[in-house]
Amino acid sequence: MLKKSSTDKNQLFVDYFFVKFGQPNKNIYNNMDEQQKLDAFQAKIDAEIKIEPKDWMPEEYRKHLQRQISQHAHSEVIGMQPEGNWVLRAPSLRAKVVLLAKIQDEAGHGQYLYAAGETLGKSRDEFIEELQTEKAKYSSIFNYPTLTWADMGAVGWLVDGAAIVNQVSLQRTSYGPYARAMVRICKEESFHQRQGYEIIAHMAKGTPEQKAMAQDALNRLWWPSLMMFGPHDADSPNLGNGVKWKIKRETNDELRQKFIDKTVHQAEVIGLTIPDPDLKWNEETGHYDYGKIDWDEFWNVVKGNGPCNKQRLEHHKRAHNNGKWVREAALAYAQKQKAKQMVA
Numbered sequence: 001m002l003k004k005s006s007t008d009k010n011q012l013f014v015d016y017f018f019v020k021f022g023q024p025n026k027n028i029y030n031n032m033d034e035q036q037k038l039d040a041f042q043a044k045i046d047a048e049i050k051i052e053p054k055d056w057m058p059e060e061y062r063k064h065l066q067r068q069i070s071q072h073a074h075s076e077v078i079g080m081q082p083e084g085n086w087v088l089r090a091p092s093l094r095a096k097v098v099l100l101a102k103i104q105d106e107a108g109h110g111q112y113l114y115a116a117g118e119t120l121g122k123s124r125d126e127f128i129e130e131l132q133t134e135k136a137k138y139s140s141i142f143n144y145p146t147l148t149w150a151d152m153g154a155v156g157w158l159v160d161g162a163a164i165v166n167q168v169s170l171q172r173t174s175y176g177p178y179a180r181a182m183v184r185i186c187k188e189e190s191f192h193q194r195q196g197y198e199i200i201a202h203m204a205k206g207t208p209e210q211k212a213m214a215q216d217a218l219n220r221l222w223w224p225s226l227m228m229f230g231p232h233d234a235d236s237p238n239l240g241n242g243v244k245w246k247i248k249r250e251t252n253d254e255l256r257q258k259f260i261d262k263t264v265h266q267a268e269v270i271g272l273t274i275p276d277p278d279l280k281w282n283e284e285t286g287h288y289d290y291g292k293i294d295w296d297e298f299w300n301v302v303k304g305n306g307p308c309n310k311q312r313l314e315h316h317k318r319a320h321n322n323g324k325w326v327r328e329a330a331l332a333y334a335q336k337q338k339a340k341q342m343v344a
């Protein structure tokens, strides 16, 4: 099939409007009533034309994205903490350098995502305030402790592995700045996944004690990794709008299934066992069947009662307060430069 170029897609949109409203594309929203605007917006989404910051968009679409993008950004930043815990205890200089580089990448992901979120008309300060006052969420997975070096392997392999599955799909999300941020993030995430898999594979081939540590990390982090994809589709209140507006290209359950199907084989290759007695290949569906996820545990963690929720937020607040002078200095410097340019 021939791929439609963006010009073709734009033409499709314009054609649609001539047929439906008999008006040209320029300033198309100006003379429309609310329902026509919504129809026009949906037609654009259906024609696979990206929505850009200055385009008209329904308030609900804007809010949906502010919520999702900021929560994604918070996850990247809070997600640095469980790994930061191991920088000083990495078992070799190489391991330390690689881990440090990975954690710095996560900070960068947070930056791209906050910047993408800000294009929707909310400031970074507001997003951070929502995180610190627990109005905004971040991924449940980061509320579990990282107890051994094997956890650094399991985080990269499973947590970044799950994140990639979701984020590859988000590269095609309908909001331009979010989709573009995902392209770069995905490239970096695949390095993260490989560094984690290398650690866990190395330990799985090591002494019996090392192999036991690798299995223990898998046992503790497997189920929380499956929870990263969110509740089952039937219990996902944001799914309807997410799919209609092509913010979400695949559902929580579809992505979770993709992750399971590809990860089971990776565990087999290194001789580890997925901690799920109900895991079984299903010839008919062409997928693995899996056991029941403990949704009580999930909601308990999401509501702030996981093993590390309090610790993670307190650390974020402390670091944010300690960095206040840096933000003030950067702002003063920028203002000074701007004043100089005005004089010149």
Ligand code: BYC
Residues within 6 Å of the ligand: 067, 068, 071, 072, 073, 075, 076, 077, 078, 079, 080, 106, 137, 138, 139, 140, 141, 159, 160, 163, 164, 166, 227, 228, 229, 230, 231, 235, 236, 237, 238, 239, 242, 248, 252, 302
């Ligand atoms: N944890 O209607 P649903 C990384 C909430 S970081 C906490 O299905 P939606 C990394 C959900 O927000 C990558 N909360 O929602 C970094 C909603 O509550 P609100 C993180 C969760 O949005 C450092 C409610 O439950 N990736 O890779 O359609 C080191 C109902 O859910 C969770 C992203 O953030 C959860 N797991 O779907 C290493 C991806 N799941 O907001 C690695 C971007 C659900 O209505 N986000 N909730 O109060 C998404 O793709 C979607 O937002 C989700 C949820 C799939 C997470």
